[in-house]
Amino acid sequence: MIKSLLVYEIYLLKKNYLDKDEKTGDDMSDDKRSEEEMKMETEAVHASQDIDPTSRAVNPPINLSTTFERAEDESSQQRYIYSRENNPNRESLEECVARLEEGEAGIAFSSGSAAAMSSFQILSPGDHIICPDDMYHGIKHQIEAILERWGLKTSFVDMTEPKTVKEEIRPDTEMIWIETPSNPLLKITDIEKISEIAHENDALSVCDNTWGTPFFQKPLKLGCDLVVHSTTKYLGGHSDAVGGMLVVKKEDDIYKKIREIEVHGGACPSPFDCWLIRRGIKTLALRMQKHSENAMEIAKFLQEHPGVEKVYYPGLREHPGHEIAEKQMSSPGGMLSFRIRGGKEEALQAASDVKIFTQATSLGSVESLIEHRASVEGEANKTPEDLLRLSVGIEDPEDLIQDLDRALQASAV
Numbered sequence: 001m002i003k004s005l006l007v008y009e010i011y012l013l014k015k016n017y018l019d020k021d022e023k024t025g026d027d028m029s030d031d032k033r034s035e036e037e038m039k040m041e042t043e044a045v046h047a048s049q050d051i052d053p054t055s056r057a058v059n060p061p062i063n064l065s066t067t068f069e070r071a072e073d074e075s076s077q078q079r080y081i082y083s084r085e086n087n088p089n090r091e092s093l094e095e096c097v098a099r100l101e102e103g104e105a106g107i108a109f110s111s112g113s114a115a116a117m118s119s120f121q122i123l124s125p126g127d128h129i130i131c132p133d134d135m136y137h138g139i140k141h142q143i144e145a146i147l148e149r150w151g152l153k154t155s156f157v158d159m160t161e162p163k164t165v166k167e168e169i170r171p172d173t174e175m176i177w178i179e180t181p182s183n184p185l186l187k188i189t190d191i192e193k194i195s196e197i198a199h200e201n202d203a204l205s206v207c208d209n210t211w212g213t214p215f216f217q218k219p220l221k222l223g224c225d226l227v228v229h230s231t232t233k234y235l236g237g238h239s240d241a242v243g244g245m246l247v248v249k250k251e252d253d254i255y256k257k258i259r260e261i262e263v264h265g266g267a268c269p270s271p272f273d274c275w276l277i278r279r280g281i282k283t284l285a286l287r288m289q290k291h292s293e294n295a296m297e298i299a300k301f302l303q304e305h306p307g308v309e310k311v312y313y314p315g316l317r318e319h320p321g322h323e324i325a326e327k328q329m330s331s332p333g334g335m336l337s338f339r340i341r342g343g344k345e346e347a348l349q350a351a352s353d354v355k356i357f358t359q360a361t362s363l364g365s366v367e368s369l370i371e372h373r374a375s376v377e378g379e380a381n382k383t384p385e386d387l388l389r390l391s392v393g394i395e396d397p398e399d400l401i402q403d404l405d406r407a408l409q410a411s412a413v
């Protein structure tokens with residue numbers, strides 16, 4: 001433990017040394033943009049995308065090397081040593097997402113689940129955490145099947161009611177986990193209020209911002225200490241790379257602990273995946289805008305449709321979380337769910353009758369997806385059997401609406 005922390009301290013020292021070096025202009029790369037104050041759209045394109053000093057390539061190369069040559073005296077005042085610890089593509093992704101989330105540092109992981117796992121691993125056996133009762137089912141499973149065996153204590157509560165969260169606080173509560181909008185009912189949690197409750201009780205507040213993305217929601221500015229992402233979704237945006245990300249508000253001891261867990265736990269992403277996700281982020285601003293516009297049109301269409309019982313979308317005035325969503329989100333996003341008139345059979349029928357939407361799990365990509373969540377989440381879930389979840393893509397909204405209309409007519413009871 002002491003040895004590994006030492007290794008980590010040396011890594012940080014080297015990194016600081018090199019950062020300083022860059023600022024004095026001794027570094028060879030063209031870092032002319034990194035000190036500029038840029039808007040998010042500009043950061044998404046340019047942050048950590050310096051011209052490659054050897055080839056002058058506009059896009060950074062993919063560095064697949066697992067190891068890097070040592071300096072002659074072996075003291076190695078060098079940034080990269082071994083790729084599990086750090087590599088240029090990972091560093092570029094981390095820096096970019098940290099800037100978008102307005103945090104001091106980012107840590108990239110091999111998946112969103114690994115990012116979540118590593119943030120729970122900073123806790124100790126016996127510590128208590130509070131999570132939403134409709135938390136992303138994969139992470140709920142991680143807690144129940146793995147972490148509870150290691151002594152983590154958990155309460156799953158309805159987080160749309162800050163009072164319920166307050167009542168659940170115990171002397172050993174160390175973390176409150178927020179996920180908003182939630183999956184698949186699009187429930188909205190007041191990030192600012194829940195973070196306040198966490199801090200009044202010396203607990204960390206963490207937000208899974210996979211659905212909001214930094215373009216629509218900034219948890220760190222609303223009081224959270226950590227932000228978690230499945231970059232597999234909107235940040236990557238093309239259903240072709242699995243990844244995760246964690247951004248810290250402060251580069252403090254918590255950050256060091258998580259970096260330690262990543263480096264020594266080994267849940268690091270490949271350089272190629274980092275490169276793909278960083279590339280995906282370049283169009284994030286445009287994609288998010290289109291996802292959200294399309295979702296709003298589809299929500300309005302479904303709301304009026306005789307074959308539809310109920311629509312869950314925070315952009316609709318009727319949605320119970322609409323006001324809080326307006327306060328903390330700049331746009332309601334590209335995800336929505338609806339309940340079909342009928343039941344499980346009609347829902348499954350509609351999901352297989354669509355032609356442009358693909359019946360598949362996951363979300364956040366350019367193509368539209370439809371999914372019967374109750375079938376995916378298994379028996380313990382509480383998702384209604386007549387519910388379908390849509391990840392609305394960036395296609396033409398009229399085409400998407402026609403597709404849904406056709407499927408709903410075919411499945412009508």
Ligand SMILES: *Cc1c(COP(=O)(O)O)cnc(C)c1O
Nearest residue numbers: 111112113136208210230232243
């Ligand atoms: C997909 C998802 C995760 C898990 O991410 P992976 O990259 O699949 O491990 C976590 N949280 C939310 C909200 C998700 O949608």
